[in-house]
Amino acid sequence: MATPPTAPRRSALDSALALAAAALLAACGRTSNTVTVAGTVEIREVRLSPLASGRLERLLKDEGDSVRAGDTVAVLHQPGLEAMIEQRRALADAAAQRNAEIRAAVADSARAANDLARARVLRTQGIASPQELDRAQTSAAAAAARLQSVRAGVRESDAARAAVQVTESIRDQLVLIAPSDGIVLTRFAERGEMIAAGVPVVSIGIVNAPWVRAYVGERFVARLKTGLAVKIHVDGYDTPFTGHVTEISPRAEFTPRAALTERERADLVFGIKAAIDDNGGRLKAGMPVRVEIPLLP
Numbered sequence: 242m243a244t245p246p247t248a249p250r251r252s253a254l255d256s257a258l259a260l261a262a263a264a265l266l267a268a269c270g271r272t273s274n275t276v277t278v279a280g281t282v283e284i285r286e287v288r289l290s291p292l293a294s295g296r297l298e299r300l301l302k303d304e305g306d307s308v309r310a311g312d313t314v315a316v317l318h319q320p321g322l323e324a325m326i327e328q329r330r331a332l333a334d335a336a337a338q339r340n341a342e343i344r345a346a347v348a349d350s351a352r353a354a355n356d357l358a359r360a361r362v363l364r365t366q367g368i369a370s371p372q373e374l375d376r377a378q379t380s381a382a383a384a385a386a387r388l389q390s391v392r393a394g395v396r397e398s399d400a401a402r403a404a405v406q407v408t409e410s411i412r413d414q415l416v417l418i419a420p421s422d423g424i425v426l427t428r429f430a431e432r433g434e435m436i437a438a439g440v441p442v443v444s445i446g447i448v449n450a451p452w453v454r455a456y457v458g459e460r461f462v463a464r465l466k467t468g469l470a471v472k473i474h475v476d477g478y479d480t481p482f483t484g485h486v487t488e489i490s491p492r493a494e495f496t497p498r499a500a501l502t503e504r505e506r507a508d509l510v511f512g513i514k515a516a517i518d519d520n521g522g523r524l525k526a527g528m529p530v531r532v533e534i535p536l537l538p
Contacts, residue, residue, distance in 0.1 A: 275535050280455030280473075280515070282528040284448055286426060288441035292414035295319040297434050297442065304428050308419040308445060315442050317415035326408045333401035346387050353377075353384035423447045451517055451524050453484065455532045456494075456510040464536040465489055471515050472533040475524065482524070486534070488514040 295317030302314045360377035423445040430442050453473060457465065467489060472481040490512040515532055517524060524530075 275533055276457065276461050277474075277531055277533045278455045278457055280453040280530050280532045282451050282517075282524050282526055282530060283454050284446045284451050284526045286444050286446055287420055287423070288444045289314055289417040289419075290439050290441045291317050291417060291436060292438055293317075293319065293411050294435070294437045295415045297430050297432055297436055300428070300430075300432055300442075302425045302443065304425050306425045308423055308425060310419055310421045312419045313416060314419050314425070314445075315417040317417075317436060319411065319415060322408065322412055322415075326405065326412065329401060329405045329408055333405050346384070349387065350381075350384040353381040357381040417442060419445060421445075421447050422449050446526065448522070448526075451520060451526065452487070453515040453517065453530055453532055455513050455515065457513055457534070459493060459509045459511060461534075461536060462489065462511045464538075465513070465534065466537065469535060469537075471535075473515065473517060474531040474533065475528060478523070481533070482517055482520055484515045484517045484532075486513055487516045 296319070297315060298318040299316040300314075301316070302308055302312070308314060357377040357380070425443050426446045427444045428442075429440075429444070430436055436442060465486065467486050469486045471484050471486060473484050474481045493509040493511055495509065
């Protein structure tokens with residue numbers, strides 16, 4: 242008959258079972274209060290495109306170059322644009338010089354209207370002749386017509402100034418400015434190429450604000466919310482980075498096949514985004530990380 246296991250043997254068996262349970266929990270990457278998922282560091286990418294078509298005249302930044310917010314990255318040229326600006330400026334200046342003519346026309350029209358009013362009174366009293374009244378009426382009509390013509394010139398002056406502003410804005414649209422600090426990732430065009438409006442010339446990576454993309458199993462989604470503080474573990478750094486959940490996908494999907502085991506590939510997951518609080522420029526796009534997320538009760 243087999244004898245029952247002694248106390249030392251039972252203790253060794255219990256320890257083995259405890260180690261196996263701990264290993265299983267570690268393999269799952271979770272405890273009852275936290276879940277740890279794999280993720281990748283991502284950065285935002287901005288594609289700079291002109292708002293007007295033109296020829297790429299200067300490309301001041303190349304792939305891998307750092308840029309600061311406000312730096313000029315590229316300059317395009319539109320043939321004939323500068324000549325058009327100068328022409329419209331000349332028209333606007335000529336129209337503006339008619340202000341003295343406008344004041345004189347207003348004074349003439351007012352004087353002619355007063356003369357006509359007096360002539361009508363004198364004619365009623367029998368003092369002025371019909372010929373004098375006719376001359377006063379003719380003078381008043383001529384002064385009014387001249388005033389209307391000059392006022393049309395004022396509208397032309399306003400239109401000329403607006404035309405100058407429009408052409409100058411086109412020139413501004415041909416200069417590509419970096420919207421934020423970053424690094425030039427890709428150059429899509431070469432000097433001398435004709436670029437249509439809306440076609441990207443370069444792409445800039447906003448490296449000072451990286452974030453993490455990760456996937457969480459559907460059984461944990463109900464215990465997550467945006468704003469949760471997370472710890473981001475990166476190989477090579479002993480101290481984890483801190484961050485917080487900024488987005489939880491409202492739609493389920495299948496995890497990328499390269500990320501999980503054969504059994505886990507069929508599980509539905511939800512994508513999440515986690516902002517990194519402060520990395521000091523140490524995290525680069527594409528780096529694999531582990532995101533430790535506390536679960537809500």
